[in-house]
Amino acid sequence: MASPPPSPPDWAGLPDDALLTVFGRLGAPEVLMGAGVVCRNWLRVATGEPDLWRRVDLSDCFDPTIDMVAMACAAVDRADGRLEHFAADCFVTDALLFYMAKRTNGLKSLRLVNCMKVSDKGLVALGKRSPHLEELELTTCSIYISMKAVGQAFPQLKRLRLNNRWVNVECEEQFDNHRALDIASNMPELRHLQLFANRLRNSALAAILDNCPHLESLDLRQCFNIHIDAELRAKCARLRDVRLPKDSTNDYDHEAYIETLELNSLPLLFAHDGVFTQQYPFHGSIDSDEDDQEDQDLDVALGHLAL
Template identity: 40%
Template sequence: MTSSSDADEVTPPWVELPREITATIFHKLGTIEILTTAQEVCTTWRSVCQDPDMWRSIDMRNKVNIWEMPYEYDLEKMCRHAVDRSEGQLIDINIENFGTDDLLLYISQRCGRLRSLQLVFCYDITDEGLVEAVKNFPLLEELHLYYTPIDATTIEIVGRSCLQLKSFKLNHRGYKIPHLVCDLDALAIAENMPELRHLQLFGNKLTDDGLQAILDGCPNLESLDLRQCFSVDFEGNLRTLCAERIKDLRFPNDRTDDYGFDAELNDYETSDDDYYISGLSDIEMVSDYDDFSGASLSSYEYEEEFFVD
């Protein structure tokens, strides 16, 4: 018969899992759950969570409602803590619904081996902030921007700074209004990102001219997503050329079920003829969302708890 004291000392089976299996499970949780829950369960799990190998990939996706800030946690402080735990080994990071220029610079100064950067709804990250950061990411291969507006000049600098860039996403909401055109993004990509294999321009205002420039300037493209790019008409032999060159091609009116974000079109109406001028800078046409910024709190000092006071 087992005494009560012996029963108390029995190690739960999930604690005895190999460290690599435990780490794999934790990665599926995401950074926020690891720092606020998993590492507090037991000393074994805490040890796994403190291993720098755990932080080669940082997933800061979250359920923050950008219309109802502030959030329960200081996500920026939490992100800095995760970056520090990586001890420079970070290669992949996803920041969603928060982020500032200071945070991005903090990451770039400590993680020069970064390969993949994804920014989603990061309205507090400016063109200047992104430019300063990417100068420290010479190995960057993937830059994915969702509803994080940047201008064509920034695209040019990104291309010149990240010579190994192979996947670029610059996604906005599409507009119902016809003939809203701008090829500045497309030209910046075509002239500065020759090694691209994958390009997604969801909701962009490029025209056939911009598309032709991309085909000419990015000869290694394997996939091209032009959903909700309603100013592309595929006149002449452009459609045939795309079909011959691109293995995975998504057209402006293709379904958006697998997009992963809200693909509802902006019902934008205006009588201002200036909005129809080809060459209008994207930064001048950002949506009303620019009035709403993340409520993350900047801090260079962190503790083990991340609750916002």
């Protein structure tokens, strides 16, 4: 007589340490959207173990059909104040950074890619509660984020990735030079700096090298305004690793293609009293009432945060 088939594994009865190992390998998106709601026991572990949520990586999973902000807020809540590393693409806003600021005070690393609705206001809010952040990435994010404000918000910053995409048109490089000078003046603890496709010139780069004495690595790939002369080579000689403008981009984490755009499709940058604004000269005015209201709301929130 044939023996009965073996009973199926009791996945719902897995011990907590085994579940934590599985969840840790899956990552935050998979736990939030699937594995964490398989059964009551799995949900209990997914929501009741803050250490599981010390590192939240929501990059490379953006889906416009999903409320990504709600997902991120759930992950922050589950960390219960222990969030140390956060990464995301596209959907992060100042409002989300403010939400994070109110719920954690030990953030060490923040990596944002293509997050155009993040400004220095949200970053300053984080800095009020997590001033010991050591790693910051802002890749193809808003060009209006003040590096002076960032440096003052995170005085212990050791690794900065401030990356753009090179656009093959004649553009005003004053803005990138200004931000480079702010890095030089406000980030003395930097060890690692990546400025991919930045339009800074040699003089601004020299200021960074002169005022960041602990700098160990520098990535200048696609910084085509930099001229590699004897003076620059001498300043870089103390660094352990230097990537030059024309070096290979094969190991770059993001898209590295060079864009070609029509000049009249680009915003023009205007400086007044050190503040940069944009205008689209061939496309009429932009209605900014909604953005102004968001700014007012954030100003109020930052005032409460400082109390």
